[in-house]
Structure formats: C-alpha cells, structure tokens
Amino acid sequence: MIDQPYAYRHKELVEPDWQRLPGWAAVSPQEWASAQWQRAHCIKNIRQLRQVIGSGLDDRFYADLERDQAERATMSMLVPPQMINTMVPHLSPADPGFTDAFYADPVRRYMIPAFSDRRADWPSHPMASRDSLHEAEMWAVEGLTHRYPTKVLAELLPTCPQYCGHCTRMDLVGNPTPQVDKHKFALAREDRLTAMMEYLRGNPGVRDVVVSGGDVANLPWPRLESFVAGLLEIDNIRDIRLATKALMGLPQYWLTDEVRAGMERLAMVARQRDVSIAIHTHVNAAQSVTPLVAAAAKAMLDTGIRDVRNQGVLLRGTNDKTEQLLDLCFALLDDAKIMPYYFYMCDMIPGSEHWRLSLGQAQRLQHDIMGYLPGFATPRFICDVPYVGKRWVHQVARYDRELGISYWTKNYRTAVESGDALALEREYEYYDPIHLLPEAGQEYWRARVAAPVAVG
Ligand code: SF4
Numbered sequence: 001m002i003d004q005p006y007a008y009r010h011k012e013l014v015e016p017d018w019q020r021l022p023g024w025a026a027v028s029p030q031e032w033a034s035a036q037w038q039r040a041h042c043i044k045n046i047r048q049l050r051q052v053i054g055s056g057l058d059d060r061f062y063a064d065l066e067r068d069q070a071e072r073a074t075m076s077m078l079v080p081p082q083m084i085n086t087m088v089p090h091l092s093p094a095d096p097g098f099t100d101a102f103y104a105d106p107v108r109r110y111m112i113p114a115f116s117d118r119r120a121d122w123p124s125h126p127m128a129s130r131d132s133l134h135e136a137e138m139w140a141v142e143g144l145t146h147r148y149p150t151k152v153l154a155e156l157l158p159t160c161p162q163y164c165g166h167c168t169r170m171d172l173v174g175n176p177t178p179q180v181d182k183h184k185f186a187l188a189r190e191d192r193l194t195a196m197m198e199y200l201r202g203n204p205g206v207r208d209v210v211v212s213g214g215d216v217a218n219l220p221w222p223r224l225e226s227f228v229a230g231l232l233e234i235d236n237i238r239d240i241r242l243a244t245k246a247l248m249g250l251p252q253y254w255l256t257d258e259v260r261a262g263m264e265r266l267a268m269v270a271r272q273r274d275v276s277i278a279i280h281t282h283v284n285a286a287q288s289v290t291p292l293v294a295a296a297a298k299a300m301l302d303t304g305i306r307d308v309r310n311q312g313v314l315l316r317g318t319n320d321k322t323e324q325l326l327d328l329c330f331a332l333l334d335d336a337k338i339m340p341y342y343f344y345m346c347d348m349i350p351g352s353e354h355w356r357l358s359l360g361q362a363q364r365l366q367h368d369i370m371g372y373l374p375g376f377a378t379p380r381f382i383c384d385v386p387y388v389g390k391r392w393v394h395q396v397a398r399y400d401r402e403l404g405i406s407y408w409t410k411n412y413r414t415a416v417e418s419g420d421a422l423a424l425e426r427e428y429e430y431y432d433p434i435h436l437l438p439e440a441g442q443e444y445w446r447a448r449v450a451a452p453v454a455v456g
Pocket of ligand 1: 159160162163164166167168169173213214215245282
C-alpha cells in the first residue's frame with residue numbers, strides 16, 4: 001500500500017440515535033419518520049434547544065448563543081430535529097466533554113452560531129453587504145434574477161425549513177433578527193409567480209431555470225408542481241433545477257407519498273419533452289448524510305428525474321480540511337447517489353469573516369481533492385464574484401495576496417451593465433478575510449476603514 005494524504009474507506013451511513021437527547025427520549029421511529037412531526041418540533045429558540053438537549057450542554061453555551069442572537073446573527077434560528085440529531089452524533093449530553101464537542105461540531109458551527117465563534121477583530125469585512133451578490137438589482141421581475149445569458153434564478157418564496165447562519169440570501173430569507181430587518185417582496189406570491197412565468201414565456205433565450213427560494217420544500221407541493229409544470233410547457237426551457245437543502249435537513253418531506261407521486265408526474269412529462277429536472281441540495285458535512293437522506297435522494301432518482309447534486313459551502317470549522325471534503329463527497333456519492341457538484345466560497349455577508357476562507361485556501365483545497373474522486377464527481381470550487389457570477393477559483397485574473405484582493409473578469413452582460421461599454425474589460429474585486437492577511441495588508445485595511453477617502 002502506498003501511503004497517501006487521504007485514505008479512502010467506504011463508511012456505512014448511520015442514523016444517529018435521537019433518543020440519546022433527553023427531549024426526544026420517547027420519540028418513536030414512526031414520529032421521527034413523519035415530516036409533520038419534524039416540522040412541528042423544529043428548534044426555533046434557546047428555550048426549545050434547552051428542552052431537547054438539557055443541562056448536559058453548559059450554561060456558557062446558551063449564554064454565548066443568546067449574545068450572538070442579540071448582537072450578531074443575520075439569520076433567525078430554525079433547525080429541524082433531523083439536523084440537531086446529526087450534531088455530536090457519538091455522544092449523549094450526559095457524557096463528559098459534550099459541551100466542548102458541541103462547540104466544535106461541524107454542523108453546529110454553521111447552523112447554531114455562537115458569539116465566541118465570530119471574529120472579535122473583524123466580525124465583518126468592510127466590503128461585506130446584504131445581498132452581496134446584488135441579486136435584487138438583477139431582478140427581471142420581482143424574485144427572478146437574470147444574471148447569466150441563458151439561465152435565471154426564480155426565488156419563489158423567502159422561507160426554508162431550516163436557516164443556515166451563513167445564508168447568502170440573509171437580506172431576504174427568514175425572520176428578522178435584532179440586527180437585520182428582512183427585505184419583503186412587494187408583490188403577493190401568486191402575482192410574482194405569474195409575472196415570472198410571463199417573463200420566461202417572452203424570453204426564448206432562457207433555457208435553464210433554478211427554482212429556489214428560500215427552499216422549495218416550503219412551498220405547498222401542489223403549487224410547486226404547477227409552477228414546474230408551467231415551465232415544462234415553455235419550449236426553450238431544457239433544464240430545471242429545484243433547490244432544496246431540506247433533502248438533507250428534512251428528508252422526511254421528500255419521502256412523503258404526495259411528493260414522490262408528484263415528482264413522478266413531473267419527471268414523466270420532462271422525459272417526454274427532453275427536459276432535465278434535477279434536485280440541487282446543500283450538504284456541508286459528511287455526518288449530515290444519513291440513511292434517511294440517502295433514502296430521500298434515491299426516492300427522487302427513482303421518480304425518473306435526471307440527477308441529485310450537491311452544492312456545499314466552504315466554511316471554516318465545518319469543512320475546511322481536505323479530509324472533511326473528501327469524506328463528504330464519498331458519503332454523498334457512495335450510498336446516497338448524490339453528485340458532488342460545487343463548493344462555493346462563503347459570500348461576503350455581514351458577520352461571516354470567521355467562516356470565510358481566502359481565495360488561496362480555496363485554491364489549495366481544490367488542488368488537494370483532485371484525483372481521488374471520479375472526474376465526473378469531482379466538485380468545482382467556486383467564487384461567486386459580485387456583478388460577475390460564478391468563477392472557478394483558479395480563473396482569477398490577478399490576485400494581490402498582501403491586500404487580499406482578487407480581480408476577476410466577465411464575458412457577458414447582465415441588465416445592470418446593458419449600457420456599459422467597458423463591462424467586459426473591467427476587473428471586478430473579491431476580498432479575502434482580513435485576519436488572514438500579512439500585517440501590511442491588515443494595516444492597509446485598518447487605515448482604509450479609518451480614512452476611506454484618503455486611503456481607498
Ligand atoms: S437553506 Fe439555503 S436559502 Fe435557506 S437558509 Fe440555508 S442557505 Fe439560506
């Protein structure tokens with residue numbers, strides 16, 4: 001055997017025992033398998049977290065969490081039992097070391113952020129912003145982002161069954177927090193969806209629709225089915241992607257008879273019309289891939305849709321090690337039949353500096369996973385550059401590592417630049433976390449913040 005940096009071993013998927021958690025000690029397998037039970041028992045606040053986990057988790061964590069919710073959080077708390085159960089899967093709260101393990105847990109790190117997780121020096125990058133990808137500026141009609149020439153993103157609704165601490169759409173998605181009021185759609189949902197459909201019917205250049213939110217698992221199934229059925233009637237639409245983290249966070253939903261039967265109907269029509277329907281999910285850690293998640297993914301593939309793919313987000317403390325990423329990819333691929341597709345760099349939203357990696361770190365991780373997975377299942381690492389769009393991390397045009405500024409170019413115009421003759425020649429900037437820069441770079445940013453006009 002040759003000694004390799006990563007040693008592959010097939011690992012059986014495991015559903016952690018939820019009865020180890022005091023609040024769910026009496027929950028039956030039937031209740032656990034029910035999407036309704038899961039939704040009704042989501043953790044929405046510290047009191048509910050305490051009821052489930054109990055005093056095995058030190059008061060210092062609850063206090064730390066409370067401070068984060070008051071002073072930093074951009075997302076309100078919403079964690080389905082399925083996701084709580086994958087945190088610290090090998091320990092019961094009564095076991096020694098549970099609190100430290102909870103603090104260190106990769107899923108907890110992004111789903112239940114604590115104040116002490118965040119950077120004290122630079123909690124936010126000075127260039128961070130709400131709606132950091134400027135999606136709303138590119139709305140063709142409200143909620144329909146037309147950023148690329150042939151594809152659109154349809155944000156059908158602003159809610160999810162689970163709220164991730166680092167959510168890119170923190171501007172729109174979820175409930176307000178003490179720090180962040182959420183943008184509200186002006187149009188009623190039916191009017192928005194009708195306007196989206198009209199726009200798509202009138203734009204034959206669009207062939208690919210990402211149906212998203214939020215999370216499509218929060219739209220009543222009949223409404224989602226009728227929206228997708230409407231897309232299937234538009235001749236030029238050849239790819240439809242349904243975005244749902246709930247395939248992992250609430251797999252019970254995707255296993256319901258209603259959803260399976262409805263997806264079968266859609267898949268049949270899609271096949272007749274040579275259209276590909278795929279589900280895109282969002283899994284960041286191998287421990288999230290359980291037998292229930294695998295069953296949900298395979299149930300969807302059994303309906304006849306084209307694929308189930310994963311778009312994870314690179315997050316410090318969750319998946320910033322090569323081994324964590326490869327473990328995740330193999331867990332997805334081996335037993336859940338989910339295709340590793342993308343890992344995004346975490347976007348520059350407020351409060352995200354402790355999660356974000358530098359471009360150089362992302363390039364290194366991309367390098368280090370090459371050659372272990374089949375080529376077709378080797379995910380691309382992506383920097384979503386404001387006003388540009390997705391770029392593979394090695395496509396950077398220039399990179400100033402001292403100031404942590406990378407420069408990117410683009411090869412198409414959005415509506416925002418329709419009258420901009422230089423749009424395709426200009427360079428667009430993306431910024432590394434300041435705490436990772438050499439001292440000279442950190443000093444540049446300190447000065448720039450202190451005197452933005454003079455130094456910037
Ligand atoms: S599931 Fe997606 S849209 Fe919803 S909170 Fe998480 S990252 Fe945001």
